[in-house]
Amino acid sequence: MQHCNISLIVFIGKRRKRFKSSRYDIIVKLYEKIKQEIPDAQLYLMDHRYPHEPEEIRPPKKNIFWCPYCAAYRKFKPWHKYKRCEICLISDSDFYVKKYNGLFSKGKGRL
Ligand SMILES: [Zn+2]
Numbered sequence: 001m002q003h004c005n006i007s008l009i010v011f012i013g014k015r016r017k018r019f020k021s022s023r024y025d026i027i028v029k030l031y032e033k034i035k036q037e038i039p040d041a042q043l044y045l046m047d048h049r050y051p052h053e054p055e056e057i058r059p060p061k062k063n064i065f066w067c068p069y070c071a072a073y074r075k076f077k078p079w080h081k082y083k084r085c086e087i088c089l090i091s092d093s094d095f096y097v098k099k100y101n102g103l104f105s106k107g108k109g110r111l
Pocket of ligand 1: 067068071
């Protein structure tokens with residue numbers, strides 16, 4: 001079974017749209033197409049298959065976490081009981097978000 005693990009997240013002004021696919025080449029083609037047709041769009045690729053380790057450890061800042069799927073430091077915004085990456089919407093309950101941000105030890109229980 002194939003999962004749609006690769007996303008292209010597109011921001012045009014305040015509008016946000018997400019395209020998903022299981023194939024990287026399809027997403028890359030779409031990325032190029034949108035980039036050409038809508039120069040103002042902000043595009044983010046997210047690959048859920050390969051969480052990235054932080055390249056540099058930054059001192060903790062409020063609501064700024066390493067997002068292993070964006071491969072960047074991102075603002076995490078409150079969402080129900082969690083916080084989510086403002087770009088790809090992964091929540092801080094994700095294993096790799098916890099792992100790379102040292103969140104396991106903060107009282108929410110260990111794995
Ligand atoms: Zn993210």
